Amino acid sequence: MKKHNFSAGPCVLPQDVFKEASQAVLDFNNSGLSILEISHRSKDFVDVMDEARNLALELLGLEGKGYKALFLQGGASTQFLMVAHNILQNKAGYINTGTWSDKSIKEAKLFGEVVEVASSKNANYNYIPKGYSIPEGLDYLHITSNNTIFGTQVKDFPTTDCPLICDMSSDIFSRELDFSKFDLIYAGAQKNMGPAGATLVIVREDLLGKVTRVIPSMLDYQTHISKGSMFNTPPVFSVYVSMLTLRWLKNLGGIKAIEEINTRKATLLYSEIELNPLFNGFAAKEDRSSMNATFSLADGDLKETFDAMWKEAGINGLNGHRSVGGYRASMYNALSMDSVGVLVDVMSELERKA
């Protein structure tokens, strides 16, 4: 039986995408060849790469606005250093809202001065800092839109004259934003877009070419732009499945349509967390993430019973990250309302039993 998969990443993808991808593993486009054995230079795959890059820009409303979309390797973690390597000349600002921001700061420090403009570390990252002032003269400001581990999400992005760079790994394509506010966006595929192995980078071309340091070819965005994201062998299967997921999203009605569904799912779960006295939410209410809900049991003695109940109900991936504890329900685009309903039923059943 198919599980209700609340895993934080890699995570649930649309069932139709799994079907189409498994067919392509056996025979891609009736070519008599598997997607896994064709050349990445073949027309069939070049078409996949082009469609994936175009769909990403189209869904974000960034077509024809000076942006390029790339599918790179090394995960979002490699973007922590590539961003700084390519763009940090003197000084950059970082908003520290969680483990991933913290790691991006560590990498940026290898390339220049880093100003931690705001941080919620003192409260174990359970909120998003607001009302901070942004210093002058930054090469860029870096922010993490959704904090996968702590379950907080930025609702209002800072307004600034300096370039804005965003790690959107865990909420890209989940909600409508003015994406043209950002000069560079990156996201590991495995949180909301596809299987692990590819990282989407969307960059304004005029942001590049300003640092004086020498950048090795593989780490230079301009290399990948000039080669259409085909400088070396791309992660073929991950790009292919990401393309299928983006097609699925477009057919569904794009980000506007999925945002409505995501909002309904999050509202259902957060209402239960609020109303059910057995559970406590972790994140500050106004900053709660619509993608990753973090919560814990008010009474730890109920853990064994609750864990047995959700497993029995076919739920997977609910354990919280070790730095928060408790539970984390990740509700990415492909998770159905049904699955959230099953979780909420288990939570209210626990209340009746306890």
Ligand SMILES: *Cc1c(COP(=O)(O)O)cnc(C)c1O
């Ligand atoms: C998972 C995650 C990362 C790390 O991604 P990798 O692809 O494993 O390097 C970075 N940032 C955010 C917000 C994440 O959720």
